[in-house]
Amino acid sequence: MTNRFLEMPDTNGYFGEYGGQIIPPELKTIMDEISAAYETVRQTETFQQELQELYADYVGRPSPIYHASRLSKKLGGAGIYLKREDLNHTGAHKINHCLGEALLAKYMGKTKVLAETGAGQHGVALATACALVGIDCEIHMGEIDIAKEHPNVTKMKILGCDLIPVTRGTRTLKDAVDSAFDEYLKDPVNFLYAIGSVVGPHPFPKMVRDFQQIVGHEAREQFLTKFGALPDVVTACVGGGSNAIGIFTAFLEDDAVELVGVEPAGKGLDTPDHAATLTLGSKGSLHGFKCYNLQDDQGEPLPVYSIASGLDYPGVGPQHCYLKDIGRVRYESINDQECLDAFMTLSRMEGIIPALESAHAVAYAMKLAPSLPKDQRILINLSGRGDKDADFVADRLNL
Ligand SMILES: *Cc1c(COP(=O)(O)O)cnc(C)c1O
Numbered sequence: 001m002t003n004r005f006l007e008m009p010d011t012n013g014y015f016g017e018y019g020g021q022i023i024p025p026e027l028k029t030i031m032d033e034i035s036a037a038y039e040t041v042r043q044t045e046t047f048q049q050e051l052q053e054l055y056a057d058y059v060g061r062p063s064p065i066y067h068a069s070r071l072s073k074k075l076g077g078a079g080i081y082l083k084r085e086d087l088n089h090t091g092a093h094k095i096n097h098c099l100g101e102a103l104l105a106k107y108m109g110k111t112k113v114l115a116e117t118g119a120g121q122h123g124v125a126l127a128t129a130c131a132l133v134g135i136d137c138e139i140h141m142g143e144i145d146i147a148k149e150h151p152n153v154t155k156m157k158i159l160g161c162d163l164i165p166v167t168r169g170t171r172t173l174k175d176a177v178d179s180a181f182d183e184y185l186k187d188p189v190n191f192l193y194a195i196g197s198v199v200g201p202h203p204f205p206k207m208v209r210d211f212q213q214i215v216g217h218e219a220r221e222q223f224l225t226k227f228g229a230l231p232d233v234v235t236a237c238v239g240g241g242s243n244a245i246g247i248f249t250a251f252l253e254d255d256a257v258e259l260v261g262v263e264p265a266g267k268g269l270d271t272p273d274h275a276a277t278l279t280l281g282s283k284g285s286l287h288g289f290k291c292y293n294l295q296d297d298q299g300e301p302l303p304v305y306s307i308a309s310g311l312d313y314p315g316v317g318p319q320h321c322y323l324k325d326i327g328r329v330r331y332e333s334i335n336d337q338e339c340l341d342a343f344m345t346l347s348r349m350e351g352i353i354p355a356l357e358s359a360h361a362v363a364y365a366m367k368l369a370p371s372l373p374k375d376q377r378i379l380i381n382l383s384g385r386g387d388k389d390a391d392f393v394a395d396r397l398n399l
Contacts, residue, residue, distance in 0.1 A: 042104075077373070079378070110192045112190065116180040140176045142170065199291070213246055233377075237264075252323075260364065261320060264333065265336075290318065301314035332364055
């Protein structure tokens with residue numbers, strides 16, 4: 001089956017009016033080279049075969065579909081099904097695109113892969129992929145985040161990556177991006193900047209989507225085999241949007257399948273403490289591409305917040321902006337309290353501790369299920385496991 005959504009973006013990297021390359025000309029040349037190399041490499045059988053083998057034997061794909069039957073029964077409506085990306089090696093969906101990026105770097109003959117990390121999830125997934133592929137990895141991380149995220153910092157060191165503490169400015173993610181980028185610009189011919197979601201200038205939103213779409217393709221096949229039917233609703237949390245686009249892509253042409261992206265409403269949409277970019281943002285540009293943004297009157301990104309650090313980004317992937325505008329995907333939001341409730345409910349009713357990011361999608365499904373008939377099915381992309389969040393939640397709830 002052809003999927004017209006996979007023909008996007010256009011050659012300039014646009015999904016409708018979103019995306020593109022809003023960057024200086026010298027950087028555009030570099031991005032165009034990456035794009036050309038990617039298009040060549042991904043069509044070679046050796047690359048595809050190596051990637052598919054790693055997905056199977058290293059990541060543990062396909063990840064199972066699990067029927068959360070106790071939870072479904074308690075809610076008394078549609079059945080709830082989980083796509084278990086939390087069972088992947090390293091515990092989340094990020095390994096799917098990090099492996100793709102690290103392999104691409106190897107095929108392009110790059111000597112070093114570079115990135116920034118906030119809470120350290122992208123850093124650990126990338127350091128893992130680089131250790132496996134055998135390529136140098138350099139991660140820039142704010143000093144404040146380094147102090148906060150001890151287990152991830154330790155893992156990155158064990159995995160052999162060069163961890164660069166960022167001491168400038170806010171000493172958090174925002175300045176880590178600038179620091180990593182400065183290093184990248186020293187030798188873009190030999191380095192590859194590995195972006196951690198479906199954001200940034202073209203070709204990254206496309207490339208990361210391509211690497212993540214395996215999630216939806218597997219799920220679609222698994223549903224047809226198991227039930228002879230597609231899910232009625234597919235839902236996923238949205239930070240930059242990679243796990244959501246990963247599961248949505250295979251279903252975009254299935255008009256009967258309702259697709260719902262879930263953003264963090266944080267402390268409430270009527271407070272400044274949220275990161276509901278598609279729900280409340282306006283059009284603008286950020287980090288080299290056009291998208292909905294949470295921005296001030298001058299177009300500067302606003303400080304954003306979520307209980308799930310992987311979701312607090314003031315922009316969002318360009319394809320999501322397009323899918324919102326054409327009405328193919330609906331975007332909803334879930335606040336911190338609803339997220340925590342879902343985190344505890346899934347843990348205690350199914351023995352599955354979800355990442356706080358993923359718990360946003362679980363919370364939305366829990367809200368929706370009672371209003372749907374029992375013979376319908378809701379599929380959640382359970383993007384990651386909650387080991388990283390366990391201490392924080394236990395503290396917060398005085399467990
Ligand atoms: C990073 C992360 C996210 C958010 O990123 P997306 O690009 O929006 O998918 C969601 N879930 C988990 C478990 C993560 O680690």
